[in-house]
Amino acid sequence: MVENEVRLLPDDDGSWRLEAYLRQGGYQAARKALTAMAPEAVVAEVCGAVIRGRGGAGFPAGRKWGFIPKDATRPKYLCVNADEGEPGTFKDRLILLRSPHALLEGMLIAAFGVGIRTAFIYLRGEYAGLAARLEEAIAEARAAGYLGPRVLGTEFGLDVVVHPGAGAYICGEETALLESVEGRRGQPRVKPPFPATVGLFRSPTVINNVETLAAVPGIIAHGASWFLGRGLPTDGGTRLFGVSGAVRRPGVYELAVGTPLRTIIEVHAGGPPVGRSIKAVVPGGLSAPILLPEELDVAMDVDSLAKAGSMLGSAGIVVIPDGTPMLDVLQVTARFYAHESCGKCTPCRIGTSWIFKTVDRIRSAGGGPEDLDLILRLADGIRGRTLCPFGEGAALPIRALVTKFRDELEQAVAR
Amino acid sequence: MSGMKRIGLTIDGSKVEAFEGTNVLRAAEQAGIAIPHFCYHPGLEVEGSCRMCLVEIEGLPKLELSCSTVVREGMVVRTATERVRQARRDVLEFLLAEHPLDCPICDKAGECRLQDYYDRYGPYAARMLEARERREKKAPIGRNLILDRERCVLCTRCVRFLRQVTKTGELGVFERGVRSEVGIFDGAPVDNAYSGNLVDICPVGAITAGDFRFKTRAWFLERKPSVCPHCGRGCAITVESIKGYPMANGTRRVFRITARENTAVNGFWICDLGRDGRHDIDDGRVTGLMKKGLPAPGLSWTKALAEVAAAVRAVPGPGRAAEIAVVLNSRMTCEELALAKGLFVASLGLSKVFFADRKPGDADGLLLTADRVPNGRGALAAGFAPRLPAPGELTSVRLLLMFGSQLTEDFAGETIVPALAAIPSRFLFAAHSGPLDRLADTVFPVAVPAEKSGAYINFEGIRQAFCRAVEPPPGVVPEGDIIAFLAHSLGLNPGDPDAC
Numbered sequence: 001m002v003e004n005e006v007r008l009l010p011d012d013d014g015s016w017r018l019e020a021y022l023r024q025g026g027y028q029a030a031r032k033a034l035t036a037m038a039p040e041a042v043v044a045e046v047c048g049a050v051i052r053g054r055g056g057a058g059f060p061a062g063r064k065w066g067f068i069p070k071d072a073t074r075p076k077y078l079c080v081n082a083d084e085g086e087p088g089t090f091k092d093r094l095i096l097l098r099s100p101h102a103l104l105e106g107m108l109i110a111a112f113g114v115g116i117r118t119a120f121i122y123l124r125g126e127y128a129g130l131a132a133r134l135e136e137a138i139a140e141a142r143a144a145g146y147l148g149p150r151v152l153g154t155e156f157g158l159d160v161v162v163h164p165g166a167g168a169y170i171c172g173e174e175t176a177l178l179e180s181v182e183g184r185r186g187q188p189r190v191k192p193p194f195p196a197t198v199g200l201f202r203s204p205t206v207i208n209n210v211e212t213l214a215a216v217p218g219i220i221a222h223g224a225s226w227f228l229g230r231g232l233p234t235d236g237g238t239r240l241f242g243v244s245g246a247v248r249r250p251g252v253y254e255l256a257v258g259t260p261l262r263t264i265i266e267v268h269a270g271g272p273p274v275g276r277s278i279k280a281v282v283p284g285g286l287s288a289p290i291l292l293p294e295e296l297d298v299a300m301d302v303d304s305l306a307k308a309g310s311m312l313g314s315a316g317i318v319v320i321p322d323g324t325p326m327l328d329v330l331q332v333t334a335r336f337y338a339h340e341s342c343g344k345c346t347p348c349r350i351g352t353s354w355i356f357k358t359v360d361r362i363r364s365a366g367g368g369p370e371d372l373d374l375i376l377r378l379a380d381g382i383r384g385r386t387l388c389p390f391g392e393g394a395a396l397p398i399r400a401l402v403t404k405f406r407d408e409l410e411q412a413v414a415r
Numbered sequence: 416m417s418g419m420k421r422i423g424l425t426i427d428g429s430k431v432e433a434f435e436g437t438n439v440l441r442a443a444e445q446a447g448i449a450i451p452h453f454c455y456h457p458g459l460e461v462e463g464s465c466r467m468c469l470v471e472i473e474g475l476p477k478l479e480l481s482c483s484t485v486v487r488e489g490m491v492v493r494t495a496t497e498r499v500r501q502a503r504r505d506v507l508e509f510l511l512a513e514h515p516l517d518c519p520i521c522d523k524a525g526e527c528r529l530q531d532y533y534d535r536y537g538p539y540a541a542r543m544l545e546a547r548e549r550r551e552k553k554a555p556i557g558r559n560l561i562l563d564r565e566r567c568v569l570c571t572r573c574v575r576f577l578r579q580v581t582k583t584g585e586l587g588v589f590e591r592g593v594r595s596e597v598g599i600f601d602g603a604p605v606d607n608a609y610s611g612n613l614v615d616i617c618p619v620g621a622i623t624a625g626d627f628r629f630k631t632r633a634w635f636l637e638r639k640p641s642v643c644p645h646c647g648r649g650c651a652i653t654v655e656s657i658k659g660y661p662m663a664n665g666t667r668r669v670f671r672i673t674a675r676e677n678t679a680v681n682g683f684w685i686c687d688l689g690r691d692g693r694h695d696i697d698d699g700r701v702t703g704l705m706k707k708g709l710p711a712p713g714l715s716w717t718k719a720l721a722e723v724a725a726a727v728r729a730v731p732g733p734g735r736a737a738e739i740a741v742v743l744n745s746r747m748t749c750e751e752l753a754l755a756k757g758l759f760v761a762s763l764g765l766s767k768v769f770f771a772d773r774k775p776g777d778a779d780g781l782l783l784t785a786d787r788v789p790n791g792r793g794a795l796a797a798g799f800a801p802r803l804p805a806p807g808e809l810t811s812v813r814l815l816l817m818f819g820s821q822l823t824e825d826f827a828g829e830t831i832v833p834a835l836a837a838i839p840s841r842f843l844f845a846a847h848s849g850p851l852d853r854l855a856d857t858v859f860p861v862a863v864p865a866e867k868s869g870a871y872i873n874f875e876g877i878r879q880a881f882c883r884a885v886e887p888p889p890g891v892v893p894e895g896d897i898i899a900f901l902a903h904s905l906g907l908n909p910g911d912p913d914a915c
Contacts, residue, residue: 168591185588190463190483343569343588343595345464350509353593357545374542381505384477385466 016133018140021101027146029217030108034154037220042113046216048224050236054091055081055172055209056285056313057389058235058302061216065206067196068114074203078111078119079181082210083165083172085124086285087336089316091240092210094252096123096130099214100137104160106213108151109220111158114206119160122177125167134162169340173388174207176342187344188388211240231257235301239315243269246276246321258304262296265319272321280320280404284313286333287393289400290320310400326405327363327412333401334359337394345387351378352394366415372402424490439481439492440468450494451503451532453510453618454570455482457676458683459579465570467532469502470494478502504536512543513593514619515552515565523620525633529568548593556598557585557605558687559625560613564596567621573597573613580684581781583607597621608779611690612683615673624671631657631670639884640675643689644746644864647786647874650685651677654696654865654884669693669865669885680877686783692865699847701860702888708853716890719857720897724904726814726840727763740767740812740838744819745788745801748869749878751895752790752797755818758898760798762907767808770794770801771821784874789864792872806830814840818861818894820849844894862893869895 014020021027033042047062068076080103084092095103107119123131138160141147149157163181170176171186178200180186199205215237219227228236241253241264248270255264261283265271272278281291283300288311291298298308305312320329338356343349355378362371376399383395402409420435426443433442440450441457453465461483469478473491478499481492493499510529518524550564574586574597585605589598599605605613614624636655643650656669672693674685704714711719730738741759743752759765773787794801803825809815815838822831835841835854843855846863864871866887870880887893902908 190461190480192483338592341592343590343592346466346506346509346568349569349593349595350513354509354512354543354545361545381509385469385502385505387463387466 016098016100016137018101018137018144018146021099025221026101026217027105027108029220030105030112030146031152033109033112033220034152034156039113039115042109042220045224046110046113046219049219049227050224050231050234051212051215051219051227052235052302053209054211054215054239054314056086056287056311058312061208061212064196064208065110065114067194068204068206069197072204074201075118076114076116077200077203077205078107078114078116079174079177079200079205079207080107080119080121080210080213081172081174081177081207082121082127083124083177084127084210084314085169085172086287086314086316088244088282088318089242089285089314090244091242091252091315093127093130094240095210095214096127096134100134101141102214102217103210104137104141104147106216107160108146108158109216110206110208110213112156116206117157117159119158120181120200121160121162122171122181123162123164124172125165128164131162131164138162168342169336170342170388170390173390175388177207178205187342188390190387232299232301234303239300241268241300242314242316243319244317245319246272246278247319248273255300258299258301260296261291261298261300261317264300264317265296269317269319272319276321276323278319279322279324280326280329282316282318282320282397284311285316286318286336287311287397288313289396290329290404292404311396325412326401326408327359330398330401330405330409331356331359331363333397337390337398341390341394345391347382347385348387348391348394351382351391354378355394355398362413367413369410371413372406372409375402422486422488422490424486424488424492426492427495433486435486437486439470439472439479439484439486439490442486443481443492443494448494450481451528451535452482453528453568454572456572456575456616456683459572459575462571462575465506465568467503467506469506470499471496500536503532504539507532507536508539508542510568512541513547514568515547515563517566520629521563521566521620522623522628523566523617523633527620528618550596554598555604556622558610560605560610561623561625561628562597563621563623566619567597568619569595569597570618571597572616572618573622576609576612576616577605577607580612581607581609608687608783609684609781611687612674612685616683627671630667636670640881641865641884642789642871642879642881643672643685643692644789644871645689645692645695645787646686646782647784647789647791648681648782649789649871649873649877649879650681650689650782651675651879652685652689652692654693656696656885658886667697669696680873680879681782684782686779686781688783695847696863696865696885700863700888700891701845701848701852701858703860703890705852705858706856708855708858711857714857716859716892719859720900720904722857723816723842724901726842727901727905729840730813734813736764736766737811738813739763739765740769740804740809740815741765742769742771742804742815742817742819742822743794743799743801744770744821745772745786745790745794746864747790747793747818747894748864748867749790749793749797749872750869751893751898752794752799754895754898754902756797756799758902758905758907762902762905767804767812768799769804769808770799771803771817771819771825772801773821774824786874789873790871792874792876793870796872806834809834809838812838814838815842817841817843817845817851817855820845820847820851823850844897846891859897860888860891861897862887862891866891867893867895869893 043065051061052058171180175189176186195205231237235257244250253268302312334356338352341348341352379395379399382391421432431446452468454462468481470481471493472479552563554562556562578584613622643652653673653675775785778785841855844859865884868882872878
């Protein structure tokens with residue numbers, strides 16, 4: 001790690017406990033916010049830091065907080081999106097495992113800034129093993145007065161509830177997450193209204209990713225300009241890049257936003273194993289359209305990736321080595337989206353299934369260019385037409401795979 | 416509505432106006448521009464899931480849902496561009512790719528949105544080579560309801576209706592993605608008094624009614640509006656019947672009664688009691704004149720009514736008030752009640768004019784009122800103070816004219832039968848056969864409300880006029896015609912028929 005942020009990812013094993021967190025200056029930022037700052041100043045500071053959502057959409061967190069109506073008569077809620085389900089992504093897991101108090105402190109600051117008294121952590125079903133540690137961290141914080149009715153002796157109080165999911169990818173979509181917390185089938189809602197005005201239990205709701213909130217204490221402790229200086233003026237701070245696949249040192253790397261993708265893969269993750277080369281890279285979780293080796297000099301920030309025709313997404317980098325049949329990659333990708341489509345809206349429900357059935361058929365029985373054309377047309381029938389971003393998330397990577405590896409795919413299916 | 420702000424917008428180049436808060440889909444509809452849709456229903460919350468109603472809105476990069484987008488001043492909407500049409504074609508292609516295309520045996524054929532929209536946005540060749548999902552085709556999901564899961568487009572109108580309107584929530588969506596299916600929860604079928612609406616609102620042939628399946632085709636049905644006579648609300652209904660080819664005695668004429676929109680009275684729904692009212696039109700009818708409970712084929716209406724007139728004349732003037740009794744009912748229209756008032760009370764000076772009606776039940780808090788008659792307020796408006804005859808009030812009576820057979824509902828047989836038997840002359844004007852038939856000298860077959868034109872005043876005082884929705888069987892006439900004929904025979908003017 002370069003530029004390591006010790007409070008975010010301490011290395012030693014006992015470090016997740018409150019005691020260790022406090023030793024490193026933990027909860028000082030919350031103390032500063034609650035005792036020395038006005039709520040509006042907290043929101044303004046986070047706005048100024050231009051911290052863009054770490055869950056995938058890349059929306060500036062401070063602005064999101066600013067959308068919460070000031071004169072709301074209903075209670076307001078904070079929902080932490082810990083439903084880390086994007087294939088190739090495993091950074092939030094590390095925060096929950098190693099530094100749950102960083103998340104709790106970030107939640108505390110966010111809740112104070114927006115005027116929230118109840119927060120939910122929506123924990124991915126597959127992360128059930130982390131629930132106990134999270135609950136214990138919450139208990140520690142409550143016992144020490146960092147959570148509960150009077151935080152740090154102030155009038156401000158916050159309760160945190162851990163809500164486990166049941167294993168559906170779609171529940172990482174913010175409105176499906178809200179439905180799930182409310183005890184209903186996890187399916188996205190029509191927007192508008194947006195959760196900031198009509199969210200959980202029809203009340204104004206902030207939904208932030210784990211990593212986003214865990215970065216907030218740093219912003220409050222050191223200031224927005226410090227945070228901005230660690231990244232780009234349009235995309236502040238450092239991010240956790242999860243690197244997996246054909247690299248010598250897979251893992252989670254905390255690096256400045258804007259670090260070139262090639263540097264992350266070659267320098268930090270050690271590049272491909274000896275004798276192997278890179279065939280393609282998924283830069284930001286499976287939903288981010290795939291990049292070719294010649295496209296790897298792109299800077300890893302929200303805008304640069306969008307300009308490159310892909311997406312920073314959750315910054316989960318998957319390195320695909322030479323020799324990997326792209327028809328297999330296409331099949332696995334298509335299967336994932338067909339399997340995880342919630343089924344609520346027509347294009348996604350039937351389109352993803354149709355694409356998967358077609359890929360599966362040409363993979364086992366062969367096919368021709370017309371089948372690849374059909375897949376592209378089906379993807380076009382999905383993108384921009386669905387109820388939630390899942391549609392883009394499925395259509396764009398499939399489009400990119402078929403377009404960028406057209407020759408290989410045509411040869412692979414020709415019989 | 417007059418206090419509501421009107422918003423000006425442009426749809427397909429035309430300047431239109433809509434009330435503030437209207438969605439683009441409705442605004443377009445009001446301007447005569449139909450936007451195709453499956454999941455949207457004005458009586459339910461917006462779901463936005465079928466994606467059929469996408470339109471272009473100037474200034475927005477993506478196609479937007481017309482069902483969930485509310486009109487704004489100066490908004491420019493385009494519903495017929497190639498981009499919009501392509502989106503509709505794509506959604507339709509997706510839906511049809513997983514649709515069984517069993518229209519020849521589907522009861523929805525002829526009134527199915529998939530058919531209508533394919534007609535509008537097709538044709539195109541099928542491109543799916545893959546096998547369709549196989550699903551259950553006749554799942555019994557509750558009273559009179561059969562679900563065909565292969566035809567379902569998952570618009571969830573049915574699920575939402577049961578959650579938002581009846582609040583009984585018997586249906587849910589199970590499984591995920593393309594395997595998603597509508598279904599009931601273990602051992603708890605759809606069981607509420609509004610279940611028939613599920614058939615009305617299903618945009619395709621997924622939910623069909625057990626008593627309609629395979630009985631006829633939608634294009635054989637003649638649809639006529641009427642007002643439901645089964646409670647005090649007077650819901651707007653459509654009576655769908657067959658006419659035009661010879662039907663044997665006892666053949667079904669009315670194949671179904673469906674809900675019609677009337678926001679002032681019933682919104683979009685009707686209850687199953689009203690829907691089952693088709694039996695009231697078709698079943699148990701008196702179809703010809705009867706003497707002492709037996710068909711009297713040789714008897715003509717003129718002769719039979721002359722007997723009634725003669726019986727009236729046989730009771731001398733001063734004695735009439737106490738010696739002729741009339742029993743009316745609150746299913747009669749305002750016009751008929753006005754005639755009755757004019758003839759029996761004003762002209763003949765009768766004091767024994769009673770009402771016998773279906774017994775009240777419980778109001779259900781949704782549409783069904785406690786009153787089980789449609790024109791209780793109309794009876795009041797006609798100047799009656801409706802009441803049943805008290806025991807003993809019929810003893811000195813020499814002539815009884817009964818409109819409807821409801822007397823037996825309110826009195827035990829052992830009370831009413833001897834009382835009626837003691838009256839020398841008894842005439843019954845009834846739509847349905849009943850226990851009073853045998854006690855009447857003559858039974859005259861009369862029309863049911865759907866066979867009449869007239870007006871009802873509902874329990875909230877809303878006057879609703881309606882026209883004949885279905886032809887009465889030959890030789891069956893409305894009570895109003897009978898009263899008018901009697902008046903004419905007696906040389907009396909029953910008064911202005913529009914008195915109420």
